[in-house]
Amino acid sequence: KIRGCIFDLDGVVVDTAKYHYAAWKKLADELGFYLSIEENEKLKGVSRMESLDIILKIGGIENCSQERKRLLAEKKNMYYLEMLSDMGPSEILPGIVELIKSLKMKGCRIALGSASKSAGMILKRLGIEELFDEIVDGNDIKHAKPHPEVFQTAAKKLGISYEKCMVVEDAKAGVEAAHACGMCCIGVGSSEALSAADFHVESTAELSNIFTVLV
Numbered sequence: 174k175i176r177g178c179i180f181d182l183d184g185v186v187v188d189t190a191k192y193h194y195a196a197w198k199k200l201a202d203e204l205g206f207y208l209s210i211e212e213n214e215k216l217k218g219v220s221r222m223e224s225l226d227i228i229l230k231i232g233g234i235e236n237c238s239q240e241r242k243r244l245l246a247e248k249k250n251m252y253y254l255e256m257l258s259d260m261g262p263s264e265i266l267p268g269i270v271e272l273i274k275s276l277k278m279k280g281c282r283i284a285l286g287s288a289s290k291s292a293g294m295i296l297k298r299l300g301i302e303e304l305f306d307e308i309v310d311g312n313d314i315k316h317a318k319p320h321p322e323v324f325q326t327a328a329k330k331l332g333i334s335y336e337k338c339m340v341v342e343d344a345k346a347g348v349e350a351a352h353a354c355g356m357c358c359i360g361v362g363s364s365e366a367l368s369a370a371d372f373h374v375e376s377t378a379e380l381s382n383i384f385t386v387l388v
């Protein structure tokens with residue numbers, strides 16, 4: 174039986190994955206190349222600086238100094254935060270609040286496991302931070318997904334062994350991170366990138382169907 178559930182943030186709890194993509198795309202446009210939605214899959218779950226390295230590679234931009242990289246990453250984050258500026262509770266993905274409440278009623282402990290440094294701010298803005306027993310975000314970890322550190326840290330904080338934790342993810346790197354520490358993973362979204370997940374749903378609204386047999 175599952176005793177702990179660790180939710181990714183962007184693209185699982187809130188519909189912010191589209192803003193990460195839009196902000197990277199705007200940066201790529203300025204650098205003079207097109208960032209496709211397929212290529213964007215590689216950026217999901219990956220840290221800001223690692224995402225930038227992937228972007229620069231896609232655009233064939235070499236010999237970028239550390240200082241320029243820092244400025245470019247800062248610029249992307251500025252675009253991202255601007256896009257979030259009128260984000261409201263309607264950005265919370267379907268069924269998530271109800272699902273977390275019902276899992277807690279059944280005694281399941283809940284954590285957030287995100288690579289984003291803005292995760293805490295986003296939960297606060299939406300008024301849903303209280304739903305989570307523990308929050309681990311990009312400020313708490315050294316290695317982003319596919320490294321399992323974020324999920325390992327979350328499980329330790331919850332006090333639950335890895336094999337009794339379920340991860341919910343929309344990113345290939347997130348599924349890999351869960352598997353790297355022996356956790357099961359539900360992939361959310363229509364993407365082929367999720368083929369390695371143990372379970373798969375198209376939309377967060379369908380997650381509760383899977384949990385009824387697991388918790």
Ligand code: BG6
Pocket residue numbers: 182183193216217218219220221224250287288289290291292311344
């Ligand atoms: C992940 C997103 O949750 O956080 C990535 O899937 C993003 O797209 C990463 O790059 C880091 O986010 P931030 O807000 O710290 O730049």
Ligand code: MG
Pocket residue numbers: 181182183184185190217218342343344347
């Ligand atoms: Mg995500």
